[in-house]
Amino acid sequence: MTNQATTTTEHDGTVSGRPDVRDVIPGAGPALRPGERATLRLRDDGEDEPARYAPEWLQLREPADAAARSYDLLDPLRIRLANLPRRADGFVIHDIGCGTGSMGRWLAPRLDGAQHWVLHDRDPYLLHFAAVASPRSAADGSHVTVETRRGDVARLTPEALSGASLVTASALLDVLDREEIEALAAACAGAGCTALLTLSVAGRVELTEPHPLDREIMEAFNAHQRRGGMLGPDAVDVAAEVFAEHGATVRINPSPWRLGPADASLTEQWLRGWVGAAVEERPGLASRAEGYLASRLEACAAGKLRVVVHHSDLLALCRPADGDA
Numbered sequence: 001m002t003n004q005a006t007t008t009t010e011h012d013g014t015v016s017g018r019p020d021v022r023d024v025i026p027g028a029g030p031a032l033r034p035g036e037r038a039t040l041r042l043r044d045d046g047e048d049e050p051a052r053y054a055p056e057w058l059q060l061r062e063p064a065d066a067a068a069r070s071y072d073l074l075d076p077l078r079i080r081l082a083n084l085p086r087r088a089d090g091f092v093i094h095d096i097g098c099g100t101g102s103m104g105r106w107l108a109p110r111l112d113g114a115q116h117w118v119l120h121d122r123d124p125y126l127l128h129f130a131a132v133a134s135p136r137s138a139a140d141g142s143h144v145t146v147e148t149r150r151g152d153v154a155r156l157t158p159e160a161l162s163g164a165s166l167v168t169a170s171a172l173l174d175v176l177d178r179e180e181i182e183a184l185a186a187a188c189a190g191a192g193c194t195a196l197l198t199l200s201v202a203g204r205v206e207l208t209e210p211h212p213l214d215r216e217i218m219e220a221f222n223a224h225q226r227r228g229g230m231l232g233p234d235a236v237d238v239a240a241e242v243f244a245e246h247g248a249t250v251r252i253n254p255s256p257w258r259l260g261p262a263d264a265s266l267t268e269q270w271l272r273g274w275v276g277a278a279v280e281e282r283p284g285l286a287s288r289a290e291g292y293l294a295s296r297l298e299a300c301a302a303g304k305l306r307v308v309v310h311h312s313d314l315l316a317l318c319r320p321a322d323g324d325a
Contacts, residue, residue: 070253090114091165101130158190173235189246192321202310203233220278243316261303
């Protein structure tokens, strides 16, 4: 996930040369604890734990996410859905870690046929936002309905996905460990439903103009992504392997953010979180990273900075539960 960390570390200005991340929207900056994602509890550590993902960050990134998602995966997805037995209530689509519901707003109007979306998230406020802002019609005008479920990925089982046509998620795979990806793949395969898992961080970033510190920051950020056993930029390859072991046909397509002057607000937040996570992982970078961040933010404000943040989308076509192709 791009800057998938869950809360910002509080600073009074710049401490020990670390970049000032006071202005980072929660969700865009470094995490305090391994194994956490703001909109989806990965480990059961209490239902009263406060939410960590500001809807402002999700809303800020939504246009870039929509532009990045791979359209080339839609045709094989449509073909698979068209070949499924028709249900009276249409396709059942589970959106895991739905946040504000951006995946549904992007995908539902691009699929024909009635759809019932089951929105999963740990944050009741985000669930409410996603339900209220969900689309109401499919590409062909068919009805789209939604329900919400508060929960986590560890509770997904074939039984929980019984009757599902599709499981979707955005920026999820890279904050899972191998065991969690295996559980997700087993649940999808057991239920015979396809999985469309988008916007997983790929570990590569390109900034214009290049800077000598770019690679070091990127490598530190990637190491931060792998903390606590999470797979980070290795997640898509692992997921492809695991889904294939469960008999799925897997396709992977690039889905990069391409940020320019029109995306300055998002780029600023992304930069602060990217550099902040790198410094959290490697504190020795702090003194150099402070000047690096300042110069990059200056270029961003001047409309001179362009950034490509590479992601990958994965489509896993699992065998239908009834054994039909």
